[in-house]
Amino acid sequence: MLTNKRILLIIGGGVAAFKSLDLIRRLRERGANVTVCMTSAASQFVTPLSAASLSGNQVYSDLFSLTDEAAMGHIQLSRAADLLVVAPATADLMSKMANGLANDLASTLLLATDKKVLVAPAMNVRMWTHRATTRNVAQLREDGVLFVGPDDGDMACGEYGPGRMAEPLQIVDAVEAVLFAGTAEQFLAGKRVVITSGPTHEPIDPVRYIANRSSGRQGHALATAAKDAGAEVVLISGPVNIPDLAGLKTIKVETAKQMQAAVEAALPADIFISAAAVADWRVDTQASQKVKKSGDGPPSLVLIENPDILAGIAGRKVQRPSLVVGFAAETEKVIEYGQAKLARKRCDMIVANDVSPGSGVMGGQENSVHLITASAIESLPKQSKAAVATAIIRRCNAMLEEKQS
Numbered sequence: 241m242l243t244n245k246r247i248l249l250i251i252g253g254g255v256a257a258f259k260s261l262d263l264i265r266r267l268r269e270r271g272a273n274v275t276v277c278m279t280s281a282a283s284q285f286v287t288p289l290s291a292a293s294l295s296g297n298q299v300y301s302d303l304f305s306l307t308d309e310a311a312m313g314h315i316q317l318s319r320a321a322d323l324l325v326v327a328p329a330t331a332d333l334m335s336k337m338a339n340g341l342a343n344d345l346a347s348t349l350l351l352a353t354d355k356k357v358l359v360a361p362a363m364n365v366r367m368w369t370h371r372a373t374t375r376n377v378a379q380l381r382e383d384g385v386l387f388v389g390p391d392d393g394d395m396a397c398g399e400y401g402p403g404r405m406a407e408p409l410q411i412v413d414a415v416e417a418v419l420f421a422g423t424a425e426q427f428l429a430g431k432r433v434v435i436t437s438g439p440t441h442e443p444i445d446p447v448r449y450i451a452n453r454s455s456g457r458q459g460h461a462l463a464t465a466a467k468d469a470g471a472e473v474v475l476i477s478g479p480v481n482i483p484d485l486a487g488l489k490t491i492k493v494e495t496a497k498q499m500q501a502a503v504e505a506a507l508p509a510d511i512f513i514s515a516a517a518v519a520d521w522r523v524d525t526q527a528s529q530k531v532k533k534s535g536d537g538p539p540s541l542v543l544i545e546n547p548d549i550l551a552g553i554a555g556r557k558v559q560r561p562s563l564v565v566g567f568a569a570e571t572e573k574v575i576e577y578g579q580a581k582l583a584r585k586r587c588d589m590i591v592a593n594d595v596s597p598g599s600g601v602m603g604g605q606e607n608s609v610h611l612i613t614a615s616a617i618e619s620l621p622k623q624s625k626a627a628v629a630t631a632i633i634r635r636c637n638a639m640l641e642e643k644q645s
């Protein structure tokens with residue numbers, strides 16, 4: 241419930257603005273007090289009168305309105321709120337935010353506020369994927385701005401892809417998650433977390449494949465912990481025997497190359513956790529028919545190296561998540577090898593665990609890990625994979641906050 245919470249809703253000039261009228265209703269249904277600011281472009285899509293009628297409050301749009309300034313100045317307006325929500329957040333508005341522009345009331349409120357800002361982007365797919373927008377989104381994430389969506393889908397312009405504004409109820413959920421962040425442990429509200437889990441299967445022929453014993457339990461537990469902390473989670477999983485996790489977007493893949501493509505498509509993200517046991521090798525040429533026994537002895541399998549997903553994401557120049565976390569499953573010299581992997585893969589943290597046959601970790605319910613960063617090694621006691629996941633997610637949050645401070 242949002243009883244007595246004051247939301248300042250900034251409506252940008254996009255065709256999704258009509259959904260913001262429904263958003264006002266939904267927020268009020270939960271008890272929120274909504275004040276609307278519209279950009280001048282927004283008033284081409286929806287009228288200030290509709291926004292005023294639905295919110296029950298005066299609508300603000302003019303930076304130089306003497307009457308408004310006399311009643312409530314723009315600084316006060318931006319600070320009186322508990323949360324600022326920008327929906328739809330257009331490419332233009334986000335560009336202004338990322339650069340600190342303040343040439344109209346909306347951008348001035350966003351610059352003057354001392355409150356959290358949640359944005360729901362909405363734009364054409366090419367505008368969303370343009371390098372300029374990508375840069376601005378990365379900057380805003382780094383500045384601590386929180387995001388909900390955009391979703392994939394059909395667009396008003398007739399194209400399909402990411403850029404559709406999140407649905408009003410999704411935005412309301414995000415608002416609740418952000419506002420209760422301090423109280424209900426929703427410390428990752430507004431953050432997007434991409435997690436890989438499970439093994440990969442690398443086909444030899446239509447019926448055989450190379451695999452490993454990863455169960456996906458640790459990766460899936462991380463996804464649950466991140467979701468419980470309020471994050472928007474994308475779980476990319478190889479073949480596992482775990483039921484789908486409720487309320488969580490899971491993308492199922494089979495091979496390392498498919499996993500790599502899915503991870504790249506899931507960016508941008510604040511945190512990437514690579515918990516999957518990705519096969520290092522795949523068969524060079526997959527046989528199109530089942531390989532048959534012949535009198536000439538066994539077939540020879542030529543293996544080639546798979547892409548290193550973790551190193552690829554950690555080494556990205558654009559859209560590198562603020563935090564990149566890898567796993568190191570070792571059977572000996574666990575910490576030493578973990579430290580080497582941290583440097584080699586250029587990630588921010590390595591979770592090193594002992595998977596030697598006697599440890600029971602691979603496929604088991606418990607795990608004992610060492611959290612290795614450039615500056616510290618923290619060894620956690622043996623505990624359930626869920627408890628390990630919670631500890632890792634908390635640590636990620638602490639590192640993210642440190643980076644942003």
Ligand code: C5P
Nearest residue numbers: 514515516518546547548549550566567
């Ligand atoms: O190099 P190694 O496979 O031991 O590194 C383990 C870490 O790297 C894990 O986080 C794993 O998910 C990731 N990895 C990857 N792509 C690969 C191999 C490993 O992302 N091809």
